[in-house]
Amino acid sequence: SQQGEEDPQALSIQEGENATMNCSYKTSINNLQWYRQNSGRGLVHLILIRSNEREKHSGRLRVTLDTSKKSSSLLITASRAADTASYFCATDATSGTYKYIFGTGTRLKVLA
């Protein structure tokens, strides 16, 4: 079973547009990470946001975290064809374990 759930499951946009994907989770967390997975490079870490942070930026990526709603969003601005991939959020589960729980993923397709 997976804690995180990304929304939408699939997203198709034109190159240059922005893409927003959301992640909801169930239990309290210390941090949340976003990863990208494509067939060429496997799973790659994008950004980590801690529970005491509300927003974080990295290049064209912007992540927000709302712990009261147990949700996070990933915004990719000015998308490129190379951004085509699946995007996953991962949360650290309850204390006492070392488990990271990944969501079901959003499949993003950027059309040239």
Add this chain to the structure above:
Amino acid sequence: GAGVSQSPRYKVAKRGQDVALRCDPISGHVSLFWYQQALGQGPEFLTYFQNEAQLDKSGLPSDRFFAERPEGSVSTLKIQRTQQEDSAVYLCASSLRSGRGYEQYFGPGTRLTVT
């Protein structure tokens, strides 16, 4: 520098066979994670090592699954008496420090098909 490597990249096993999957983490990384990823799903946690100590094996689905990291570097995931439901991609990840809250570097995975 070199990233995380896994071998073999593909493995076909007949039901009932034992398999061993290898992970070479980034040199000096303390933490090592194993995940199982089914088609169209996110990775699911199997087990965690801090150096040679297996501190969490709560995700191992059955006692047919066994993992070790005897010298705190290379790790092996062994699956005994494979079943069709074991077919998946097995991913290994390492991170520099112990515990959670740090970037994980993933290997390319081993795709296991049980026939």
